[in-house]
Amino acid sequence: MIHPDLRQQARTAYEHSRLRLAGLHALPALFPLLVIWLSPHRTTAQLFGAVALFAVAVGLVWRGGAAARAVRPALSAGLLPLLLPLIVFQSFCGSGNCTTNCIAACTLAGAGAGAWIGLQSAHQRQRLEFGITGGILVVWTGALGCSALGAVELFAMALAFAAVAAPLAIAGPAVRRT
Amino acid sequence: MDEATRRQLSLWMSALAEGDRTAFDPMFDALWPFFRALARKWIGDPQEADDAAQQALLKVFERASEFEAGCEALPWLVAVVANECRTLRQRKKRRREEALDVDTGTTPESDFEAVLEVLGHLSTQDQIALRAAWFGEAAPGAPVTLRKRLQRATSRFRALWSSHHDPS
Known part of the structure; x- marks a missing residue:
């Protein structure tokens, strides 16, 4: 017998499967939360930021499109500005030169993540959506590490990211597939 | 099924895999009669065939996100219906044996x-x-x-x- 709500059932099955997939794909977003949790200098804002990052990643993958494709590379690239400043902070800040080293670490990490996302965007069909989503997620992930050091470090990381990612994404070859 | 429909099915499946919900309704409208016809051909009994087609349809949408974009959808879709029909036949056979x-x-x-x-x-x-x-x-x-x-x-x-x- 044909169920009268078959279309609705099929839609529910589809949405549930997308949500499952989203949870799975957003799992790397739990790593920043773990890092923040284990950090001795963690703040409540950082913890909230990490939880919100996971929720946003799930939402983006569930919604689909180029933004969903950007989630995994962005979370991977974001680990650099998340971890490098924290390592530098713990290694050098006891012996002076803290500000200089931390700004340098955030800038370098932002540039590295920018190169990664810029190159990835260049091979995408909807590179603008991919690049913007990727950029937001990288800066968000990186901010969880750099924001603990100061506003200047955070700004330096974001600026370095944009300065490297944008030209690489724009200069990439045109992708014909639609 | 003609070449254009086959290609269209693959495009819709790829769109669904990417999360494009606009492909849902046309895909549903194309799949339901196709699945029902296939199941009736393989099972015979219309009521049981409809049950199998229904299950197959739900399974396709449940697994649409796992579909690899750019691949041919038709063989996969037919395999899902065939699998449902086989499962239904096995269940029927098991019921017959249990009746003993x-x-x-x-x-x-x-x-x-x-x-x-x-x-x-x-x-x-x-x-x-x-x-x-x-x-x-x-x-x-x-x-x-x-x-x-x-x-x-x-x-x-x-x-x-x-x-x-x-x-x-």
Whole structure:
């Protein structure tokens, strides 16, 4: 017998499967939360930021499109500005030169993540959506590490990211597939 | 199914895999009659075929996100329907076999004799295990051993029964 709500059932099955997939794909977003949790200098804002990052990643993958494709590379690239400043902070800040080293670490990490996302965007069909989503997620992930050091470090990381990612994404070859 | 429809199905599946919800309704409208026709061809009984088609349709949408964009969708879709039809047929066959269970006490006399006849072809150990379970006769051994022996004897009985009474 044909169920009268078959279309609705099929839609529910589809949405549930997308949500499952989203949870799975957003799992790397739990790593920043773990890092923040284990950090001795963690703040409540950082913890909230990490939880919100996971929720946003799930939402983006569930919604689909180029933004969903950007989630995994962005979370991977974001680990650099998340971890490098924290390592530098713990290694050098006891012996002076803290500000200089931390700004340098955030800038370098932002540039590295920018190169990664810029190159990835260049091979995408909807590179603008991919690049913007990727950029937001990288800066968000990186901010969880750099924001603990100061506003200047955070700004330096974001600026370095944009300065490297944008030209690489724009200069990439045109992708014909639609 | 013509080449254009095949290509369209692949495009819709790729769109669904990417999360494009606009492909849902056209995909549903194209798949339902196609699945129903396939299932009716393979199963025969319209009601059972509709059940199989329905299950297959739900499975396709459940797994649409796993579809690899750019691949040919038709072979995968047909495989899902075929699998559902096979599952339905196996379930039906199992139900038929379970109906033979003498524990229910509803088996007609002729069937009972047929059961005894098949039982006679099994090894003595299998016969003891099955008789203990079905007729409450005594059987030596620990309960765990008896349970395992009964499982093995039941599967051997089923296989033998199928070869005697249901060659298909």
